Structures are given as C-alpha cells and as structure tokens.
Amino acid sequence: MTAPRSHSLIIGAGLAGLAAADVLAGQVGASEHQVTVVEPSGRVGGVLGTVHHDGWLVERSADCFLAARAEAVALVERLALHAELIGVEPRARRALVWHAGRGVPVPAGFRLMAPGRADGILTTALLSPWGRARLLFERFVPRRLPSTSDDDESLESFAVRRLGREAFDQLVQPLASGIWTADPARLSMAAACGDFLAMEREVGSLWGGERARLRRQGGVPEATGARYGQFVTLASGMETLPRRLADNLRSRGVRFVTGSISTLERTDDARWRAEGAGLDAATTTADTVVIATPAHVAARIVGHIDSSLAADLSGIDYAGSCIVSLGFARDRVAHPLDAAGMVIPRVAGRRILAVSFSSSKFPGRAPPGCVLMRVFLGGALDREAMDLSDDAMIDLALSEVGQLLGAQGEPKLVRVERWNHAMPQYHVGHVARVARIEEAVARHPGLALAGAAYTGVGIPQVISSGQAAAAHCLKTRR
Numbered sequence: 221m222t223a224p225r226s227h228s229l230i231i232g233a234g235l236a237g238l239a240a241a242d243v244l245a246g247q248v249g250a251s252e253h254q255v256t257v258v259e260p261s262g263r264v265g266g267v268l269g270t271v272h273h274d275g276w277l278v279e280r281s282a283d284c285f286l287a288a289r290a291e292a293v294a295l296v297e298r299l300a301l302h303a304e305l306i307g308v309e310p311r312a313r314r315a316l317v318w319h320a321g322r323g324v325p326v327p328a329g330f331r332l333m334a335p336g337r338a339d340g341i342l343t344t345a346l347l348s349p350w351g352r353a354r355l356l357f358e359r360f361v362p363r364r365l366p367s368t369s370d371d372d373e374s375l376e377s378f379a380v381r382r383l384g385r386e387a388f389d390q391l392v393q394p395l396a397s398g399i400w401t402a403d404p405a406r407l408s409m410a411a412a413c414g415d416f417l418a419m420e421r422e423v424g425s426l427w428g429g430e431r432a433r434l435r436r437q438g439g440v441p442e443a444t445g446a447r448y449g450q451f452v453t454l455a456s457g458m459e460t461l462p463r464r465l466a467d468n469l470r471s472r473g474v475r476f477v478t479g480s481i482s483t484l485e486r487t488d489d490a491r492w493r494a495e496g497a498g499l500d501a502a503t504t505t506a507d508t509v510v511i512a513t514p515a516h517v518a519a520r521i522v523g524h525i526d527s528s529l530a531a532d533l534s535g536i537d538y539a540g541s542c543i544v545s546l547g548f549a550r551d552r553v554a555h556p557l558d559a560a561g562m563v564i565p566r567v568a569g570r571r572i573l574a575v576s577f578s579s580s581k582f583p584g585r586a587p588p589g590c591v592l593m594r595v596f597l598g599g600a601l602d603r604e605a606m607d608l609s610d611d612a613m614i615d616l617a618l619s620e621v622g623q624l625l626g627a628q629g630e631p632k633l634v635r636v637e638r639w640n641h642a643m644p645q646y647h648v649g650h651v652a653r654v655a656r657i658e659e660a661v662a663r664h665p666g667l668a669l670a671g672a673a674y675t676g677v678g679i680p681q682v683i684s685s686g687q688a689a690a691a692h693c694l695k696t697r698r
C-alpha cells in the first residue's frame with residue numbers, strides 16, 4: 221500500500237466536522253489523501269444525542285431541523301435515511317404562548333416577527349386592543365436604512381420599533397428565546413434574522429415582505445409561530461444522522477482518533493503540526509486543517525499562530541441551557557397537548573423558557589398511553605439557572621408543568637441534560653466579527669473554521685459551514 225501523499229485533519233466530530241470530512245474524503249482518492257477526525261469524547265455527533273429507554277425516545281439536544289434549507293435533507297437522502305424522515309404531526313403544527321393563566325395560540329399567519337394575516341391579529345387574545353392596533357400599524361412604520369455597511373441592531377430594538385412593545389413582550393421575545401436562548405437586547409438582527417431585516421429594507425415593512433413571500437409560495441401556510449410545519453426529524457432520533465455519516469466516512473477510509481487538540485503550529489515546509497492528547501504520529505502533521513470545535517476552543521488552538529484571530533474567536537459569547545425531560549401517563553396530564561409546545565414570555569415572571577410537547581410533535585417518542593415533554597431552562601437571560609442542582613431543576617420543572625399543563629403525580633421518566641456554554645450568542649456586531657475572522661483565516665492557507673459559532677446555529681447551517689470550510693481548505697492549500 222502506498223503512503224498517503226497528503227493529509228487533512230478535522231478537529232471535532234460534531235456535525236460540522238463530519239460534514240467537512242465528507243467533502244474532503246470525496247475529493248481525493250483514498251490512497252492519495254488521508255482524512256483524520258480527532259474527537260475527545262469517543263463518540264460522534266457533538267451535542268446531538270438520542271437516548272432510547274423502555275419505549276421512550278429522548279433527544280438530548282436538537283429534536284428536529286428545518287427542511288426548507290437543502291443541506292440537511294440532501295445529506296439524509298444521500299445516506300439513504302430518507303425513509304426515516306418524519307414531519308411534525310398536523311395537530312401539533314402550532315405554538316402556544318403562556319398568557320393570563322393559559323396557553324394561547326400564536327396568531328394565525330404570524331411568523332416569528334412577521335404579521336402575515338390581519339384576521340389573526342384582530343382576534344388574538346395575546347394582545348390588548350392597543351397592542352393589536354399597534355401591530356397592524358407596522359406597515360406604516362418608516363423603514364430604517366443602515367448608515368454604514370456594518371450597521372447592526374438588536375432584535376429587541378428592531379421588533380419594538382416595528383411592532384410595538386406589547387407584541388415584542390408577548391410574542392417575539394418568547395418565540396425568539398425558544399430558538400436562540402439569547403438576550404434579545406443583544407441578539408444581532410443581521411446575524412440571526414437577516415431575512416426580516418431585508419423585508420424592511422427592500423419592501424418597507426414586515427407586513428409587506430411577508431405577504432410577498434406568501435404570494436411567492438402560492439398561499440398562506442397553515443403553520444404559525446416558529447414554522448413548525450417545516451420541521452422534520454428522523455424516526456429513530458437525531459443521533460442517527462451523525463452516526464450514519466461517520467459509518468459512511470469510515471467505509472471510505474476516514475480515520476477516527478479519540479484525542480484532543482490543544483494547539484496548531486506551522487512547520488518549516490508550510491504544513492500544519494497539531495499538538496494534544498491521544499494523537500498518533502499519523503495524525504499530528506497535516507496539509508489542511510478544519511477546526512470544528514466551539515469558538516472558545518478554536519481560540520486556544522490558534523493562539524500561537526494568530527493572536528488577533530484568537531481574540532475575535534474568544535469574543536464570541538456562549539450561554540448554557542438545561543433540558544428536563546419528563547414522561548407521564550397520558551391521563552396524568554390535563555392539557556390536550558395539541559401543539560408543538562408552549563413558550564413562556566419573560567414578562568410572565570416564570571423561571572422556564574419553554575415546554576416542548578415531544579410526543580405530540582413526533583410519533584414513537586413515548587410508550588403507548590404516555591406523553592413526553594421537554595422543559596427548557598437557562599439561556600442568556602437566566603445564566604444562574606445552570607447553578608441549580610439536578611434535583612432543584614427537576615422540582616422546578618415538575619412544579620411548572622403542574623401549573624401550566626395540569627401534569628400531576630409521579631413522572632414515569634425524568635432526565636436532565638445540562639448544556640454548559642453550548643449555545644453561541646450572536647450579539648450585535650457578530651457579522652462584522654465573523655468577517656474579521658474570515659479575513660484572518662485567509663492569511664493561513666489550508667486552514668478553515670466550521671461550526672455553530674459563525675453563520676447559523678441550526679443543523680442545516682452547521683452542515684453548510686462544514687462543507688464550506690472543506691471547500692476553502694481545498695482551494696487555499698499549498
């Protein structure tokens with residue numbers, strides 16, 4: 221067997237790292253080019269994980285992904301997993317907001333912050349008559365055009381300016397918190413909600429922009445809120461995707477090494493040398509490197525080669541969150557659970573962010589006669605929640621689902637997942653920071669960064685970032 225002539229090193233076996241390995245392994249003949257993925261945990265998928273237990277299927281983090289973007293669905297199809305794709309159950313294609321002691325549906329046609337239908341707004345119980353009038357007035361609010369090319373605005377400032385304070389407090393804040401677990405006063409519109417920003421800039425209003433989008437789609441979708449109708453999962457759980465991809469990569473000769481990279485250096489012959497724990501001789505030297513770890517880990521890895529790049533990477537803030545999964549016998553929960561879940565406005569003064577009705581969204585998540593729900597705590601606005609003990613979190617979650625959903629008695633399943641520093645925060649200025657990071661990376665041929673920290677936290681965006689990083693490496697390697 222001939223020795224490989226070139227070597228690509230992928231740091232991190234989350235979805236971004238695996239997507240990068242997929243492109244690199246496909247580009248060059250296996251005997252010519254070796255691809256190695258280094259991962260400390262000994263498993264693939266990063267934050268993605270699925271637990272199967274006595275007929276329960278519990279997702280440890282992500283439970284679905286957006287089907288409207290091509291990357292994830294295309295990967296699922298290529299891995300011959302398409303028969304496993306399932307959409308949200310029709311009766312669960314709506315979201316509830318906790319309001320005045322009950323769960324109230326998001327107004328018909330309202331998409332995160334875009335009002336698509338007047339009747340939905342006129343009839344919603346979530347807003348006072350003044351709040352509804354102010355929301356309907358959105359189409360007459362003058363557009364704000366950027367004064368410089370990197371002008372940015374927070375989601376809170378944008379939504380209050382366009383929709384009014386009440387619609388922000390009762391609708392936009394809880395829906396956005398359910399997606400980004402972010403502080404809306406710091407969350408960058410340009411980084412997180414570029415499509416809504418474009419509606420204001422190009423059409424003049426969210427109302428006009430959303431109507432135009434619906435006309436292009438040829439009708440009004442039935443789904444409301446966070447676009448649940450367009451979300452899909454895998455019948456056997458989200459972890460199947462990285463596992464199947466890793467199996468596929470192994471079959472194409474990609475090596476997986478259990479180890480951890482601490483630093484990167486340039487060698488005299490313009491290759492890369494990695495240092496860390498658990499690495500063998502075949503792993504340490506590479507022609508191309510994709511760093512697909514969280515940004516604060518990437519900052520440490522590049523610290524020796526580029527201090528300004530490291531500073532920009534370590535400036536990306538992370539928040540934590542916690543999920544308490546609770547399973548009950550169906551007759552122990554009074555609420556019909558006829559939605560994807562319920563989000564809780566911060567102004568309601570409760571400690572939880574949202575409850576996802578997992579067994580209503582997808583089949584096969586709970587044994588017959590039982591229901592599964594996931595309670596979310598923490599996020600950027602309640603960082604102290606991560607200091608609670610597991611028992612305190614469980615007590616809190618049980619008390620909240622008792623009051624919000626009428627869940628009574630002993631749960632049949634209880635599981636706590638802690639995600640410390642796992643959620644990158646796209647603060648105002650994030651797009652400019654990522655542009656500086658890309659400029660800095662371009663100074664180092666054969667190096668690329670991938671993952672949730674940069675251009676999107678959702679699964680399709682993370683896959684896309686891994687693919688783009690691999691393409692960049694191939695283009696710039698020496």
Ligand SMILES: Cc1cc2nc3c(=O)[nH]c(=O)nc-3n(C[C@H](O)[C@H](O)[C@H](O)COP(=O)(O)OP(=O)(O)OC[C@H]3O[C@@H](n4cnc5c(N)ncnc54)[C@H](O)[C@@H]3O)c2cc1C
Binds near residue numbers: 259481
């Ligand atoms: C609780 C939660 C719920 C979510 N829900 C959804 C959802 O419903 N839908 C959706 O689309 N998205 C969701 N997301 C977001 C999405 O799951 C993530 O953005 C995505 O999976 C991140 O992938 P990644 O490869 O960038 O990072 P990760 O999955 O974090 O992978 C990074 C990898 O790098 C490894 N690593 C770390 N340090 C080193 C080192 N020194 N050397 C080598 N390797 C290292 C880690 O062990 C890890 O395996 C959720 C995220 C969380 C945390």
